[in-house]
Amino acid sequence: MARINGSQVLAQSIKALGIGRIFTVRAPGLDELVEVLEQESGAQVFFAHDEVAATLMADGFARRSRKAAAVLTGAWGRALAQVAGVTNAWADRVPLIAISLCPDVGPDNNRGWNRADFDQGAVFAPVVSWRGRVSLPEQIPKALAKAVMASRAGRMGPAHLDICPGALKASADEKVLAFLLPPADPDAVIEPARIPADSTSLNQAIALIKNAKKPLIFAGGGVKASAASQALIALAGDFGIPVATSMSGIGAIPSDSPFCIGAPSYTAGETFHAAIREADVVLAVGAAFSGLEGFGLPPIWGAYIAFIHVDNDPLVFGVNVSPQVCVFGDVRTVLEQLYQAFSKSGFSAPAAWKAWHEYLMRLKKGRKKRLDDFAKKNWAKPHQGRLALAVGRFMIEQDAIMVIDGGNTPLYAASYAPGLAPDQAFFPFGMAALGGGVPYAVGVALAARGRRVMLVTGDGSFLYAVQELETIRRLNLPVTIFVNNDSAWNMIKAMQDSFFECRYVGTCIPETDYAKIAKGFGIPAMRVTKAAQMDKALEFAAGQSGPVLVDCVTDCKNLPDSLLSFTLVEFEGSLTQLDPKKVLKSLWMNRSMGLARSRHMADYVRKAILGINPRQKRGL
Numbered sequence: 001m002a003r004i005n006g007s008q009v010l011a012q013s014i015k016a017l018g019i020g021r022i023f024t025v026r027a028p029g030l031d032e033l034v035e036v037l038e039q040e041s042g043a044q045v046f047f048a049h050d051e052v053a054a055t056l057m058a059d060g061f062a063r064r065s066r067k068a069a070a071v072l073t074g075a076w077g078r079a080l081a082q083v084a085g086v087t088n089a090w091a092d093r094v095p096l097i098a099i100s101l102c103p104d105v106g107p108d109n110n111r112g113w114n115r116a117d118f119d120q121g122a123v124f125a126p127v128v129s130w131r132g133r134v135s136l137p138e139q140i141p142k143a144l145a146k147a148v149m150a151s152r153a154g155r156m157g158p159a160h161l162d163i164c165p166g167a168l169k170a171s172a173d174e175k176v177l178a179f180l181l182p183p184a185d186p187d188a189v190i191e192p193a194r195i196p197a198d199s200t201s202l203n204q205a206i207a208l209i210k211n212a213k214k215p216l217i218f219a220g221g222g223v224k225a226s227a228a229s230q231a232l233i234a235l236a237g238d239f240g241i242p243v244a245t246s247m248s249g250i251g252a253i254p255s256d257s258p259f260c261i262g263a264p265s266y267t268a269g270e271t272f273h274a275a276i277r278e279a280d281v282v283l284a285v286g287a288a289f290s291g292l293e294g295f296g297l298p299p300i301w302g303a304y305i306a307f308i309h310v311d312n313d314p315l316v317f318g319v320n321v322s323p324q325v326c327v328f329g330d331v332r333t334v335l336e337q338l339y340q341a342f343s344k345s346g347f348s349a350p351a352a353w354k355a356w357h358e359y360l361m362r363l364k365k366g367r368k369k370r371l372d373d374f375a376k377k378n379w380a381k382p383h384q385g386r387l388a389l390a391v392g393r394f395m396i397e398q399d400a401i402m403v404i405d406g407g408n409t410p411l412y413a414a415s416y417a418p419g420l421a422p423d424q425a426f427f428p429f430g431m432a433a434l435g436g437g438v439p440y441a442v443g444v445a446l447a448a449r450g451r452r453v454m455l456v457t458g459d460g461s462f463l464y465a466v467q468e469l470e471t472i473r474r475l476n477l478p479v480t481i482f483v484n485n486d487s488a489w490n491m492i493k494a495m496q497d498s499f500f501e502c503r504y505v506g507t508c509i510p511e512t513d514y515a516k517i518a519k520g521f522g523i524p525a526m527r528v529t530k531a532a533q534m535d536k537a538l539e540f541a542a543g544q545s546g547p548v549l550v551d552c553v554t555d556c557k558n559l560p561d562s563l564l565s566f567t568l569v570e571f572e573g574s575l576t577q578l579d580p581k582k583v584l585k586s587l588w589m590n591r592s593m594g595l596a597r598s599r600h601m602a603d604y605v606r607k608a609i610l611g612i613n614p615r616q617k618r619g620l
Ligand SMILES: Cc1ncc(C[n+]2csc(CCOP(=O)(O)OP(=O)(O)O)c2C)c(N)n1
Pocket: 405, 406, 407, 408, 409, 410, 432, 433, 434, 435, 457, 458, 459, 460, 461, 462, 484, 486, 488, 489, 490, 491, 492
């Protein structure tokens, strides 16, 4: 009777399930297992420097490739470090497989003082579709198969498996492998279940849309998860329905598409505000209405909107908005069903829809011109908008994929991003957690097989995982990093400027030369302090075949105008408690911001927040 140990059982299970990439770290207790996995699982193993980064790399790989990926770490703190990354994957519905070692003794639910005895798996519980713990090698094949199935069924999301080291060392009869299917293809793309809508909810949705005067499609990250962009573009384009996207939906429809109202969420400024204030019927597809999108509620969204909510996760229905119609099903399948129903009935856009669409496009054009002109002004230091424009150009010229990280930096990147494809922009918008940029860039680059990846990051966020520059260099990945170096956690500093009389708490970052840091890791780099150097920097970056970094010094007095909208939705409750006198004093203390910047912001308040825009309304 042939016997194999638990590590080998795990390797065979990984092979059978087609988990082709494992992200891990070098750590005590892991080496032996990792060696077995490298030799027997058929998976490629990648090493990060810490467990948070390893998890984010696995997530980045899975997002971009839509293929299976796992993170593997040791126990205790090493396992807990996974939770930050697993939470991002959960919020953005990524079917990540999280594996950690756990104590051999059963958890005592924190009753004792032994840090080794706490219930590690319980910490994962709120952010995984399934969690399990195995203490015998015989349990491994079924447990891992369950994890994989749970991560892909319905609403995708991470699953977590705790493995006792004893289970890896113990031996079992080889027959335990009989449960496993023949090896699955590690390069197979994970498809969501194509669940169609029932005819009742579909017909209710169709009737609502047909009766609308100002319809709007609101596309979330679920459109990308369902690979539904083509279906979305066909429905919007052929029947004349304008589309807005959430931040997670960035790229679901290219921002330069004639039916896209512009950049995602509030970065589309007055266009987005007008669309969500004035629309009468909103077809929300794969969108959860998070705080970033103002919960879909007044005062920023119209109070009398009829919502149709399409999702494959019934738990999101009615959480924030109260939809008139909930359509349970796969986003792509439902969009195709709607398309067929409209085309079968010979439906074409009524005149009111055309006028509505043209009005939104006028707003979009006006906003783009205002943003571009402002960024190109003769500023002493390069304006962040100028950097974003350069980055956009680089992206098109290099056919690059964009990874975003930071606070204001993503708002700039999203405002200026040219026609992104659905798999071209990556940021964990679900949790809006900083610090994933460098590790995500690693995962995305490994998934993108030689295509250039461009990381646009705030300086604060860049520092979270700066040691992974070594991983980028070691693997010689084609990653171009643009650091928006404003010496500040500026999204937060801006609040302290505007509402708290410039009392800065932890938001000033010392002036730092990130080009020197990159060079220290052996990565070619260049520092830009003047807008005129930008072209040269792009040329320098384009000339590198491996990694490269451009450190762009910008002025922290610049703020993206759409930050005002995000502030309103994110801090609405707390902002109502502010002392108006202190706010006025803060504004006065910020007079060094200068007239041009104040005017730019005032324009935004008038056009976007107050909706005073008579020229565009009349079509001038
Ligand atoms: C993990 C995490 N910690 C804190 C925050 C809160 N936060 C949002 S934006 C921001 C500042 C980001 O600074 P930087 O990366 O330099 O980007 P900038 O806003 O300056 O462009 C902070 C701390 C967060 N979103 N995620």
